[in-house]
Amino acid sequence: xxxVEQHPSTLSVQEGDSAVIKCTYSDSASNYFPWYKQELGKxxxxxxxxxxxxxxxxxxxxxxxxxxxxxxFSLHITETQPEDSAVYxxxxxxxxxxxxxxxxxxxxxxxx
Amino acid sequence: xxxxxxxPTHLIKTRGQQVTLRCSSQSGHNTVxxxxxxxxxxxxxxxxxxxxxxxxxxxxxPRFSGLQFPNYSSELNVNxxxxxDSALYLCASSSPGQAGELxxxxxxxxxxx
Numbered sequence: 001x002x003x004v005e006q007h008p009s010t011l012s013v014q015e016g017d018s019a020v021i022k023c024t025y026s027d028s029a030s031n032y033f034p035w036y037k038q039e040l041g042k043x044x045x046x047x048x049x050x051x052x053x054x055x056x057x058x059x060x061x062x063x064x065x066x067x068x069x070x071x072x073f074s075l076h077i078t079e080t081q082p083e084d085s086a087v088y089x090x091x092x093x094x095x096x097x098x099x100x101x102x103x104x105x106x107x108x109x110x111x112x
Numbered sequence: 113x114x115x116x117x118x119x120p121t122h123l124i125k126t127r128g129q130q131v132t133l134r135c136s137s138q139s140g141h142n143t144v145x146x147x148x149x150x151x152x153x154x155x156x157x158x159x160x161x162x163x164x165x166x167x168x169x170x171x172x173x174p175r176f177s178g179l180q181f182p183n184y185s186s187e188l189n190v191n192x193x194x195x196x197d198s199a200l201y202l203c204a205s206s207s208p209g210q211a212g213e214l215x216x217x218x219x220x221x222x223x224x225x
Contacts, residue, residue: 104154
Protein backbone atom coordinates (compact mmCIF):
# COMPACT_ATOMS: atom_id res chain seq x y z
CA UNK A 1 0.00 0.00 0.00
CA UNK A 2 0.87 3.67 -0.09
CA UNK A 3 3.41 5.10 2.34
CA VAL A 4 3.74 8.86 2.80
CA GLU A 5 6.69 10.44 4.56
CA GLN A 6 6.72 14.08 5.60
CA HIS A 7 9.52 16.41 6.65
CA PRO A 8 10.26 18.29 8.77
CA SER A 9 8.21 17.30 11.80
CA THR A 10 8.53 20.80 13.26
CA LEU A 11 9.25 24.11 11.57
CA SER A 12 9.64 27.53 13.12
CA VAL A 13 9.85 30.69 11.00
CA GLN A 14 9.67 34.43 11.52
CA GLU A 15 6.58 36.23 10.37
CA GLY A 16 7.00 37.19 6.72
CA ASP A 17 9.43 34.38 5.91
CA SER A 18 8.60 31.43 3.68
CA ALA A 19 7.93 27.90 4.86
CA VAL A 20 8.42 24.70 2.87
CA ILE A 21 7.17 21.25 3.81
CA LYS A 22 8.13 18.18 1.78
CA CYS A 23 6.50 14.80 1.30
CA THR A 24 7.38 11.64 -0.56
CA TYR A 25 5.07 8.81 -1.54
CA SER A 26 5.65 5.25 -2.62
CA ASP A 27 2.72 4.17 -4.81
CA SER A 28 3.12 5.29 -8.42
CA ALA A 29 -0.64 4.79 -8.90
CA SER A 30 -1.42 7.70 -6.56
CA ASN A 31 -2.74 10.66 -8.49
CA TYR A 32 -4.28 12.99 -5.93
CA PHE A 33 -2.23 14.93 -3.37
CA PRO A 34 -4.05 17.17 -0.88
CA TRP A 35 -2.69 19.25 1.96
CA TYR A 36 -4.66 19.69 5.18
CA LYS A 37 -4.25 22.22 7.97
CA GLN A 38 -5.25 21.22 11.50
CA GLU A 39 -5.38 23.84 14.22
CA LEU A 40 -5.25 22.74 17.84
CA GLY A 41 -8.42 20.87 18.78
CA LYS A 42 -9.95 21.42 15.35
CA UNK A 43 -10.75 19.24 12.37
CA UNK A 44 -8.32 18.94 9.45
CA UNK A 45 -9.28 21.28 6.62
CA UNK A 46 -8.17 21.17 3.02
CA UNK A 47 -6.01 24.14 2.03
CA UNK A 48 -4.82 23.08 -1.42
CA UNK A 49 -4.61 19.98 -3.56
CA UNK A 50 -2.96 18.90 -6.79
CA UNK A 51 -3.58 16.16 -9.28
CA UNK A 52 -0.96 14.25 -11.18
CA UNK A 53 -1.68 15.94 -14.49
CA UNK A 54 -0.14 19.23 -13.29
CA UNK A 55 3.21 20.08 -11.77
CA UNK A 56 2.32 23.18 -9.78
CA UNK A 57 -0.72 24.92 -8.34
CA UNK A 58 -0.93 28.23 -6.55
CA UNK A 59 -3.59 29.88 -4.40
CA UNK A 60 -2.57 33.29 -3.07
CA UNK A 61 0.26 32.68 -0.56
CA UNK A 62 0.11 28.90 -0.84
CA UNK A 63 1.57 26.77 -3.61
CA UNK A 64 2.12 23.08 -4.13
CA UNK A 65 4.59 21.43 -6.50
CA UNK A 66 4.57 17.83 -7.65
CA UNK A 67 7.36 15.74 -9.15
CA UNK A 68 5.80 12.45 -10.23
CA UNK A 69 9.06 10.99 -11.44
CA UNK A 70 10.70 11.43 -8.06
CA UNK A 71 7.43 10.80 -6.19
CA UNK A 72 7.60 13.89 -4.08
CA PHE A 73 5.49 16.98 -3.54
CA SER A 74 5.93 20.11 -1.50
CA LEU A 75 3.89 22.84 0.15
CA HIS A 76 5.18 26.39 -0.02
CA ILE A 77 3.76 29.17 2.14
CA THR A 78 5.05 32.67 1.45
CA GLU A 79 4.77 35.78 3.63
CA THR A 80 3.86 33.66 6.65
CA GLN A 81 1.55 35.08 9.30
CA PRO A 82 0.99 34.00 12.93
CA GLU A 83 -2.40 32.54 11.94
CA ASP A 84 -0.57 30.09 9.66
CA SER A 85 0.65 28.35 12.85
CA ALA A 86 -0.88 24.85 12.85
CA VAL A 87 -0.10 21.25 11.97
CA TYR A 88 0.01 20.57 8.25
CA UNK A 89 -0.56 17.11 6.76
CA UNK A 90 0.18 15.93 3.26
CA UNK A 91 -1.71 12.97 1.83
CA UNK A 92 -1.79 10.79 -1.26
CA UNK A 93 -4.44 8.61 -2.82
CA UNK A 94 -5.97 7.45 -6.04
CA UNK A 95 -8.94 9.31 -7.43
CA UNK A 96 -11.58 7.51 -5.37
CA UNK A 97 -9.92 8.26 -1.98
CA UNK A 98 -10.70 4.83 -0.64
CA UNK A 99 -7.29 4.58 0.95
CA UNK A 100 -5.96 8.09 1.47
CA UNK A 101 -2.66 7.94 3.35
CA UNK A 102 -1.47 10.86 5.43
CA UNK A 103 1.99 11.95 6.43
CA UNK A 104 2.84 12.28 10.12
CA UNK A 105 2.40 16.04 10.05
CA UNK A 106 4.52 19.19 10.37
CA UNK A 107 3.97 21.55 13.26
CA UNK A 108 4.53 25.05 11.86
CA UNK A 109 5.09 27.93 14.25
CA UNK A 110 5.19 31.47 12.90
CA UNK A 111 6.78 33.85 15.36
CA UNK A 112 5.60 37.47 15.33
CA UNK B 113 -25.43 23.15 4.14
CA UNK B 114 -24.84 20.96 7.19
CA UNK B 115 -21.27 19.82 7.79
CA UNK B 116 -20.02 16.50 9.09
CA UNK B 117 -21.09 15.86 12.67
CA UNK B 118 -19.78 13.20 15.04
CA UNK B 119 -20.91 11.89 18.39
CA PRO B 120 -19.95 11.55 21.11
CA THR B 121 -17.19 14.16 21.27
CA HIS B 122 -15.41 12.51 24.18
CA LEU B 123 -15.74 9.17 25.89
CA ILE B 124 -13.85 6.98 28.33
CA LYS B 125 -13.92 3.19 28.22
CA THR B 126 -12.02 0.39 29.89
CA ARG B 127 -10.06 -2.41 28.27
CA GLY B 128 -12.23 -5.14 26.82
CA GLN B 129 -15.30 -2.96 26.40
CA GLN B 130 -16.98 -2.11 23.11
CA VAL B 131 -17.64 1.33 21.65
CA THR B 132 -19.83 2.76 18.88
CA LEU B 133 -19.04 6.09 17.28
CA ARG B 134 -21.47 7.89 14.99
CA CYS B 135 -21.10 10.17 12.02
CA SER B 136 -23.53 12.15 9.89
CA SER B 137 -22.13 13.00 6.51
CA GLN B 138 -22.31 16.39 4.86
CA SER B 139 -25.46 16.97 2.88
CA GLY B 140 -25.16 15.41 -0.59
CA HIS B 141 -22.17 13.21 0.28
CA ASN B 142 -22.58 9.47 -0.18
CA THR B 143 -19.13 8.32 0.93
CA VAL B 144 -17.84 8.14 4.49
CA UNK B 145 -14.28 7.36 5.57
CA UNK B 146 -13.06 6.72 9.09
CA UNK B 147 -9.60 7.61 10.39
CA UNK B 148 -7.76 7.02 13.65
CA UNK B 149 -5.45 9.84 14.75
CA UNK B 150 -3.16 9.04 17.64
CA UNK B 151 -1.64 11.95 19.53
CA UNK B 152 1.01 13.66 17.43
CA UNK B 153 0.39 11.47 14.41
CA UNK B 154 -1.32 11.78 11.06
CA UNK B 155 -4.75 10.25 10.47
CA UNK B 156 -4.61 6.52 9.71
CA UNK B 157 -7.19 5.13 7.28
CA UNK B 158 -9.52 2.56 8.88
CA UNK B 159 -12.11 2.00 6.14
CA UNK B 160 -14.48 3.68 3.75
CA UNK B 161 -18.18 3.14 3.06
CA UNK B 162 -19.89 3.89 -0.21
CA UNK B 163 -23.57 3.20 -0.78
CA UNK B 164 -23.76 1.13 2.41
CA UNK B 165 -20.87 -1.18 1.48
CA UNK B 166 -17.27 -1.26 2.62
CA UNK B 167 -15.15 0.23 -0.17
CA UNK B 168 -11.59 -0.16 1.04
CA UNK B 169 -9.93 -0.97 4.34
CA UNK B 170 -6.67 -0.02 5.98
CA UNK B 171 -4.45 -2.13 8.20
CA UNK B 172 -6.85 -2.51 11.13
CA UNK B 173 -7.99 -5.80 12.75
CA PRO B 174 -11.52 -7.19 12.31
CA ARG B 175 -12.58 -5.90 15.73
CA PHE B 176 -12.89 -2.55 13.94
CA SER B 177 -16.13 -2.71 11.99
CA GLY B 178 -18.56 -0.28 10.48
CA LEU B 179 -21.91 0.38 8.93
CA GLN B 180 -23.40 2.89 6.59
CA PHE B 181 -27.11 3.61 6.55
CA PRO B 182 -29.42 4.58 3.67
CA ASN B 183 -29.16 8.26 4.69
CA TYR B 184 -25.33 7.89 4.34
CA SER B 185 -24.67 8.30 8.06
CA SER B 186 -22.20 5.81 9.47
CA GLU B 187 -21.07 4.01 12.60
CA LEU B 188 -17.66 2.77 13.68
CA ASN B 189 -17.66 -0.10 16.15
CA VAL B 190 -14.62 -1.26 18.05
CA ASN B 191 -14.77 -4.46 20.10
CA UNK B 192 -12.44 -5.71 22.80
CA UNK B 193 -10.89 -2.28 23.34
CA UNK B 194 -7.16 -2.07 23.94
CA UNK B 195 -5.14 0.75 25.51
CA UNK B 196 -3.64 1.56 22.09
CA ASP B 197 -7.11 2.29 20.74
CA SER B 198 -7.00 5.58 22.61
CA ALA B 199 -7.09 8.21 19.87
CA LEU B 200 -9.13 10.80 18.04
CA TYR B 201 -11.47 9.08 15.58
CA LEU B 202 -12.24 11.23 12.58
CA CYS B 203 -15.04 10.75 10.13
CA ALA B 204 -14.81 12.34 6.70
CA SER B 205 -17.41 12.52 3.99
CA SER B 206 -16.92 13.05 0.31
CA SER B 207 -18.74 12.94 -2.98
CA PRO B 208 -17.48 11.61 -6.28
CA GLY B 209 -18.58 14.86 -7.85
CA GLN B 210 -16.30 16.97 -5.64
CA ALA B 211 -13.01 15.69 -6.98
CA GLY B 212 -11.51 14.11 -3.92
CA GLU B 213 -11.79 16.58 -1.05
CA LEU B 214 -12.53 15.01 2.32
CA UNK B 215 -14.69 16.99 4.73
CA UNK B 216 -13.83 16.04 8.28
CA UNK B 217 -15.91 16.10 11.41
CA UNK B 218 -14.52 17.39 14.71
CA UNK B 219 -13.82 13.84 15.84
CA UNK B 220 -14.58 11.61 18.79
CA UNK B 221 -11.82 11.41 21.37
CA UNK B 222 -11.69 7.94 22.88
CA UNK B 223 -9.70 7.18 26.01
CA UNK B 224 -9.23 3.55 27.00
CA UNK B 225 -8.17 2.94 30.59
